[in-house]
Amino acid sequence: xxxxxxxxxxxxxxxxxxxxxxxxxxxxxxxxxxVIYTGLRQTxxxxxxxxxxxxxxxxxxxxxxxxxxxxxxxxxxxxxxxxVDDMLIIGGGxxxxxxxxxxxxxxxxxxxxxxxxxxxxxxxxxxNLRR
Amino acid sequence: xVLYLNIEERLLKGDKRACARLITMLENNDKEAVxxxxxxxxxxxxxxxxxxxxxxxxxxxxxxxxxxxELLKQGKKIGIVAIDPTSPFSGxxxxxxxxxxxxxALDRNVFIRSMGTRGSLGGMSKATWGAIKVLDIxxxxxxxxxxxxxxxSEVDIVKTADTVLMVMVPNLGDDIQAIKAGIMxxxxxxxxxxxxxxxxxxxxxxxxxxLDLNEEKDYRPPVVKVSAGQNKDIDxxxxxxxxxxxYLEKTNELENIRTRNNKLEILKMVxxxxxxxxxxxxxxxxxxxxxxxxxxLRETDPYSAKDEIIELIVNNE
Numbered sequence: 164x165x166x167x168x169x170x171x172x173x174x175x176x177x178x179x180x181x182x183x184x185x186x187x188x189x190x191x192x193x194x195x196x197x198v199i200y201t202g203l204r205q206t207x208x209x210x211x212x213x214x215x216x217x218x219x220x221x222x223x224x225x226x227x228x229x230x231x232x233x234x235x236x237x238x239x240x241x242x243x244x245x246x247v248d249d250m251l252i253i254g255g256g257x258x259x260x261x262x263x264x265x266x267x268x269x270x271x272x273x274x275x276x277x278x279x280x281x282x283x284x285x286x287x288x289x290x291n292l293r294r
Numbered sequence: 295x296v297l298y299l300n301i302e303e304r305l306l307k308g309d310k311r312a313c314a315r316l317i318t319m320l321e322n323n324d325k326e327a328v329x330x331x332x333x334x335x336x337x338x339x340x341x342x343x344x345x346x347x348x349x350x351x352x353x354x355x356x357x358x359x360x361x362x363x364e365l366l367k368q369g370k371k372i373g374i375v376a377i378d379p380t381s382p383f384s385g386x387x388x389x390x391x392x393x394x395x396x397x398x399a400l401d402r403n404v405f406i407r408s409m410g411t412r413g414s415l416g417g418m419s420k421a422t423w424g425a426i427k428v429l430d431i432x433x434x435x436x437x438x439x440x441x442x443x444x445x446x447s448e449v450d451i452v453k454t455a456d457t458v459l460m461v462m463v464p465n466l467g468d469d470i471q472a473i474k475a476g477i478m479x480x481x482x483x484x485x486x487x488x489x490x491x492x493x494x495x496x497x498x499x500x501x502x503x504x505l506d507l508n509e510e511k512d513y514r515p516p517v518v519k520v521s522a523g524q525n526k527d528i529d530x531x532x533x534x535x536x537x538x539x540x541y542l543e544k545t546n547e548l549e550n551i552r553t554r555n556n557k558l559e560i561l562k563m564v565x566x567x568x569x570x571x572x573x574x575x576x577x578x579x580x581x582x583x584x585x586x587x588x589x590x591l592r593e594t595d596p597y598s599a600k601d602e603i604i605e606l607i608v609n610n611e
Contacts, residue, residue, distance in 0.1 A: 166322040167385055167410070192386035197410050202393035212399040213392060216406055218314035245311075 168196045168288065170221040173210045174203045175238065178228035183256065183277075187223065190281035191288075207237040211245060219250060220292055223284075226256040236269035243270075249294045253287070255279070302330050305431055306337060310405060313432040317407055320424035331424065334431050341373070341430040342539060343437045345455030347417060347477065350443025352461040353487040355394035356522040357531075358438050362398055364532045365436055371403045373429030373437040377419055380410035387411075391440060405429060416450025417441035423454065423559055444477055452480040453558045456548060457538045459531075461485045462501070464493030478504065481515055482538045485531055489519035513541050568607075576603050 172188045174181050181203055188198045199217050201210065214222050222242070224235060235254050242250065254266060255275035263274045273287050304312035319327035344361075346354050355376060362372045376391035387410035398404045407429075409419045418441055429437050441451050452458050460481035478501075486498050501517050508514070516534045520527045542548035576582045585599040 167387075167412075169318075188388055192381060192388050193384050195385040197380075197387045197389060197408075199389045199392060199408050202390075202396060205396070209396060209399045213406075215311055216314055216399075217392075217408060218311075218318040247311075 168221065168292065169199065169217060169219040170196050170223055170288070171199045171201065171210070171214050171217060171219045172223050172225070173201045173205050173213070174226070175205050175207060175210060175224055175234040176226055176228050176230045177204055178226065179203055180227050181225070183227070184225040187225070187255070187281065187284060190285065191223075194285045194289075196288075207234060207241055210238050211241040211247075214242065214250060215245060215247065220294065221251045221253065221288055223288075224252075224254045226254070226258070229257070231256065231258050232262055232265060235266055235271050239270035251288065251291055251293050253284075255284075302334060305330075305428065306334065308433045313405060313428055314407070316428050317421070317425045320428070321409065321412070321419070321421040327424070331427055335427065338427050338430040341426070341434045341437045342457075343426060343439060343455045344535060345439045345441065345451035345458045346461060347441040347444050347448070347451050347458065347480075348461030348487075349445070349463070349466060352443070352463045353522045354440050354443070354461050355391040357459075357461055357485065357487060357520070357528075358391075358440050359395040359398060360522050360525055360528045361532055361535075362395070362404060362438065364528055366401060366403060369403075370435040371433055372405070373426075373432065373434035374398075374404070374406045374440065375409060375422055375425050375429070375437070376406065376440040377409045377411060377417070377422065377442050379442050380412050380419075382413075385412075405432065405434065411442060414450070415448070417444045417448030418450045418454065426454065449477060449480050453555050456542065456551060457482045457535055459483045459485060459535060461487050462497060463488045464491045464497045466497075482513075483515055483531070483534050484517040486517065486519045487522055489521045489526065490524065494519055512545070513538070572603060572607050575606060581606070 170191055172184050174184055188200050191198045199213065199219065201213055210222065222238065224238065226234060231254065239252055252271055253273045254271045258274055258276055266274050272291060275284055301312045301316055305316060316327055316330065346358055348354050358374060362374065365372055378387055378389045378391060380387045389408035389410060391408055392406060395406055398406060407425060409421060411419045414420050422439060426437055439451060439455060441448065458480050462484060464486065484501050486494050488494065498517050498519055505514060518527065518531045518534055520531050542551065581603065585602065588594045589596050589599055
């Protein structure tokens with residue numbers, strides 16, 4: 164593929180910590196991807212609107228507040244309602260192991276927890292694009 | 295890649311996903327996208343294009359956000375193309391202009407698209423020209439093109455926009471900066487942003503003094519102090535932009551500008567396609583490589599080498 168992969172990096176919910184999201188954004192940039200960063204405190208509606216207008220290949224969300232079980236599936240559902248079925252949706256942040264199966268079942272295709280090497284994220288994205 | 299059905303029909307109806315996908319296709323040099331634009335080009339021409347340029351951190355995105363909100367009050371539909379630099383090393387980019395425009399994301403009369411420069415040097419991306427057409431056909435009344443943060447000579451925006459807004463901030467340099475050639479010459483309207491900072495008046499005076507030295511014309515670019523962060527005097531700035539539009543329309547200058555810009559766009563595409571044609575052949579046959587080596591060894595000179603490559607194409611047809 165000779166086109167850059169486009170990734171939306173978004174921070175849903177109310178936590179104000181985006182160091183992790185910025186580290187990921189920077190790593191994806193260095194891997195040759197175009198990263199659209201939305202900034203902090205995004206509602207699921209805002210994330211979906213941005214994903215559609217930017218026509219991204221990947222929606223990558225980061226949450227540290229504990230609201231992942233609520234907000235991640237909401238973004239998946241809103242995207243489905245809009246008829247979007249060709250975006251890869253992934254999540255990361257401080258997420259207890261026990262919550263991961265539910266998130267995967269809800270349509271988040273991978274969950275990356277603290278300590279994940281950035282190259283794992285890059286590899287996952289590159290190998291699982293939907294278009 | 296999922297191919298969308300009826301992308302053309304849906305774009306004409308103002309479908310956001312069709313609009314987004316067509317811009318993606320143009321960015322990726324998809325031939326089908328160009329074919330679609332050929333068919334629907336006659337539906338464009340309704341949008342007014344405003345270019346916003348200025349140094350990094352001047353407040354271009356925040357100002358775009360505020361100007362858009364003013365126009366939304368008038369019931370207009372707005373398209374925004376925000377360009378940020380692509381890495382010359384990895385080809386990746388961080389596109390962060392949306393951060394300043396988050397409240398706009400959900401307005402159904404706004405469409406925002408971020409773009410990387412992908413190798414272009416004039417402050418825009420090659421696909422910007424196509425994206426403007428798509429947003430025009432999509433139904434936008436106004437299209438803002440926000441360039442990358444520029445230095446002194448990235449002036450491609452003037453070949454694209456109907457009105458060029460130059461955003462400046464106080465204390466970036468002495469009064470010599472204001473009389474230099476390049477970016478300072480292309481503005482139709484100047485905004486001195488962050489007007490609450492010390493030095494805003496001085497910067498305004500420097501720009502005005504520079505304008506005093508211009509040949510006298512019917513139109514003189516206004517210089518407006520604003521604070522995008524504090525949402526101050528944005529309405530005044532918008533009025534000045536709209537006055538420039540009125541001036542262009544009244545004097546028929548708008549048609550002249552657009553014709554000049556169309557000429558530049560056609561020429562640019564001819565140049566690109568010709569270059570590709572020539573280089574495809576010259577590179578394939580190792581001609582370029584061999585000639586370069588001969589020049590190094592002084593067996594030939596660069597001028598004769600150039601003639602040889604040109605001849606290859608001219609004699610071919």
